[in-house]
Amino acid sequence: MSAAPTEPDPRGAAARPLTICVFCGARPGRRAADTEAARHLGLLIGRRGHRLLYGGGGSGLMGEVAWSAQRHGAPVTGVIPTFLVEKERGIAAPPQQTVVTSTLGERKVAFLTQADAFVALPGGFGTLDEVLEVISLNQLKVLTKPIVLVNTDGFWDRFLGMAQELTDWGFTDPDLGSLCSVTGTTEDALRCVERHANHTAGLAAVDAERL
Numbered sequence: 205m206s207a208a209p210t211e212p213d214p215r216g217a218a219a220r221p222l223t224i225c226v227f228c229g230a231r232p233g234r235r236a237a238d239t240e241a242a243r244h245l246g247l248l249i250g251r252r253g254h255r256l257l258y259g260g261g262g263s264g265l266m267g268e269v270a271w272s273a274q275r276h277g278a279p280v281t282g283v284i285p286t287f288l289v290e291k292e293r294g295i296a297a298p299p300q301q302t303v304v305t306s307t308l309g310e311r312k313v314a315f316l317t318q319a320d321a322f323v324a325l326p327g328g329f330g331t332l333d334e335v336l337e338v339i340s341l342n343q344l345k346v347l348t349k350p351i352v353l354v355n356t357d358g359f360w361d362r363f364l365g366m367a368q369e370l371t372d373w374g375f376t377d378p379d380l381g382s383l384c385s386v387t388g389t390t391e392d393a394l395r396c397v398e399r400h401a402n403h404t405a406g407l408a409a410v411d412a413e414r415l
């Protein structure tokens with residue numbers, strides 16, 4: 205993830221609007237801090253002039269991020285497979301550009317190709333799957349895009365412990381930090397992706413033929 209630096213924006217913001225793909229629970233979870241983080245992430249995406257790319261639904265933390273981003277002025281693009289449209293019926297999602305895909309695989313390809321960066325909040329297996337997809341593709345260099353885990357209430361600590369175990373067992377290199385970043389707050393997560401975008405202008409990439 206190292207690249208020639210470009211002139212940083214004096215406000216610390218990205219020099220251009222970014223498409224930020226957010227992964228998080230389709231359920232709300234039990235902790236108020238997660239809902240807060242989801243709303244605040246949406247607010248920052250909107251206020252800082254970025255676009256939200258996400259799973260297209262109105263449920264859970266996903267819905268919180270999307271409603272908040274939309275209310276704070278972000279263009280919102282939801283990518284949702286046909287079979288989940290049925291599940292989401294009756295759960296209001298914010299006004300958005302909706303892309304309906306035939307399969308989950310097609311949805312992932314849309315996320316991977318359209319996003320400039322990924323931010324993950326707490327979630328379930330779907331969230332873990334999406335996070336691992338990005339990390340493992342970054343490892344293979346099929347993808348060179350930043351992913352930031354927002355460690356609300358230490359949610360990702362056990363995941364990071366598992367990553368350390370993989371290294372200890374000799375199955376991964378010890379530098380998870382080059383594949384993924386971890387922050388304590390949504391502000392730091394946004395700063396992290398914006399800094400990365402400024403320093404790697406035009407270099408974030410995906411080898412779409414290898415997905």
Ligand SMILES: C/C(=C\CNc1ncnc2c1ncn2[C@@H]1O[C@H](COP(=O)(O)O)[C@@H](O)[C@H]1O)CO
Pocket residue numbers: 226227228229230231258259260261263266284288291292327328329330331332334
């Ligand atoms: C929970 C309900 C419907 C599920 N609807 C979904 N709509 C859109 N996208 C979804 C849905 N469920 C999962 N996803 C994707 O996976 C991630 C969240 O999964 P998790 O297991 O909750 O972590 C999310 O980022 C989506 O991309 C209403 O009954």
